[in-house]
Amino acid sequence: MLSGFTKFILGFFLAIAVLVGGGVAIALYFMNRTGISPAKPVFSNDSPSVKAQAPKATKPGEGKSTLPSGTQAESSPTSTSTPTESPKATPSPKPLPPGAxxxxxxxxxxxxxxxxxxxxxxxxxxxxxxxxxxxxxxxxxxxxxxxxxxxxxxxxxxxxxxxxxxxxx
Structure with a gap:
């Protein structure tokens, strides 16, 4: 008789442990999923050509590129194997309409x-x-x-x- 009652108590605690463990696992899963930022929206007027341009160097030394090894090298036409496009003059901004x-x-x-x-x-x-x-x-x-x-x-x-x-x- 004692052995049956012991099996019942042991089974009851095992079932509770499985339910609690499953609940904790599901809670952790959803907490991790809500911690991920959503993708940035893309609007129909986004221009990939504008984003692809590199920022212009405004201070001396900003025109240098950093190599993966951490050393810096001056960018020059002889150090690259692909031909580089000459910089184009930026068009002057159009005058604003009156009141704009x-x-x-x-x-x-x-x-x-x-x-x-x-x-x-x-x-x-x-x-x-x-x-x-x-x-x-x-x-x-x-x-x-x-x-x-x-x-x-x-x-x-x-x-x-x-x-x-x-x-x-």
């Missing part, structure tokens, strides 16, 4: 670019956080701004208050 000014997106999630100044109008693209824009005009009720993406001809409307004026140096 330069700005940037200050809303951290970016903005939807719309065809008309209302919430129900068609989305025609997106503008990322800190992206440079040109504010062309404001709607009559001052709740929408018509913008042009800097370096692009794409124009559209965004909600006012999500951009800020940038002083041009």
């Amino acid at each position: 000014y330069r700005g940037r997106v200050s809303w951290a999630e970016g903005l939807s670019l719309r065809s008309q100044p209302n919430q129900e109008s068609e989305k025609i693209g997106g503008v990322g956080f800190n992206q440079k824009i040109i504010i062309l005009q404001e709607s009559d009720d001052k709740s929408w701004q018509k913008i042009r993406l800097e370096g692009s001809e794409q124009e559209g409307w965004v909600k006012a208050g999500n951009t800020e004026k940038v002083d041009q140096q």
Whole structure:
């Protein structure tokens, strides 16, 4: 009789241990899955050619490249085996239309670019956080701004208050 009762108690604690262990494993799995950042959204107006360009060197010594071994070498036409393209002159920015000014997106999630100044109008693209824009005009009720993406001809409307004026140096 004692042996049957002992088996029952042992089986009961074993079942509880399996349930608790499974619950902990599932909880850890979901906690790890929610800790992974989602992929960055890609808007239809993203230009891969702009992202592929290397930043320009502005200080002496920034034109050097770091080799995998940690040593630095001057970049020169003789040290590369592939021909390099000569730098092109950057076109001077077009003059701004009257009343327009330069700005940037200050809303951290970016903005939807719309065809008309209302919430129900068609989305025609997106503008990322800190992206440079040109504010062309404001709607009559001052709740929408018509913008042009800097370096692009794409124009559209965004909600006012999500951009800020940038002083041009």
